[in-house]
Amino acid sequence: MKNSRRDFLQKVGASALALQLASITSWGAKRETYDGPVLRVAILGLGNYAARVADAMQSCTKAKLVGLVSGSPDKLTKWSAKYNIPAKNCYNYQNFDDIRNNKDIDAVYVITPNSTHHDFILRTARAGKHAISEKPMAINVKQAEEMIAGCKQAGVKLLVGYRMHFEPKTLEVVRMRKEGEFGKIMFFQGLCGFRIGDPKQWRLKPEMAGGGSMMDIGIYAVNGARYMTGEEPIWVTAQETKTDPVKFKEGVDETIQFQFGFPSGATASCLSTYNMNGLDKFFLNGERGFAEMQPSTNYGPIMGRTNQGELTQPATIHQAVQMDEFADIIFHDKQPPIPVDGYEAVKDLKIIAAVYEAARTGKKVSVTV
Structure with a gap:
């Protein structure tokens, strides 16, 4: 196993590489001069x-x-x-x-x-x-x-670098949710994890990483819970599991299960881990429909379906789309469907801090972003 989340994400989509390349080629051909x-x-x-x-x-x-x-x-x-x-x-x-x-x-x-x-x-x-x-x-x-x-x-x-904020299938699910096609949103699930390698890498040093799996891979579930439901959590509960205290030293979380409550009454249940392979799934449930994405955040191709059928939006090179969109934001003040500014990042960090506090204290923690 490679040493980082990025190496892991590179490998997850390998089995569907031919599909991805075909879709990317098609996407590239359609772009205007x-x-x-x-x-x-x-x-x-x-x-x-x-x-x-x-x-x-x-x-x-x-x-x-x-x-x-x-x-x-x-x-x-x-x-x-x-x-x-x-x-x-x-x-x-x-x-x-x-x-x-x-x-x-x-x-x-x-x-x-x-x-x-x-x-x-x-x-x-x-x-x-x-x-x-x-x-x-x-x-x-x-x-x-x-x-x-x-x-x-x-x-x-x-x-x-919130590359998923420009990913076509992700944006389609967000569009469907905004237009009420799923009805009242009731529940979100986000599973994010892989088994991390080299114990000497910076991601396992709390002074460099600021934490463990939550900061590296769990942030996808935190951020995803927000843009998939369209709400900000108002409370957090969390439970931490650590099976290897040598590799995952004090200040480096191995596995955290965490739950959110939203103003509408919707809830979320998520998992962030450095000790389980192949976790990359989002699920959104509403009173009239659902969306399921697996893989949901790796480099591609993202795959998904809703109660209306398979998501067929083209695969893209996430980082290329992101950088082109950043150009429009910087030069033309374009407003993306999901924010990618510093304020968006602060919200994620406030929620992650609440997750850590809930895991440490065992209490429900109120959060305001």
């Missing part, structure tokens, strides 16, 4: 997921990879050659602030361990560049709110 402004992006942190984003951006029409930031000289050399990035657009973590003088870069996408997002996003804002953070945006609410304030003060936009 674009002659508007192109968002020129530097990626900061050149790890596995950054590579996926960089590769995906090769098919973007509204965004382009033009810069690199890394603490590894070897990576800068290899990446600049692979993606044809000029030396003047390559930075290390020490001279990164000089990016303020580079007029060829509009935005910086921070794809580093969770605890480093805060500093890099604030440095990005002070350099006058639009800031994009991978999720979770920060390791706590205080950091996230400081990031929002820093970007607002600098007059730059702050976006978060």
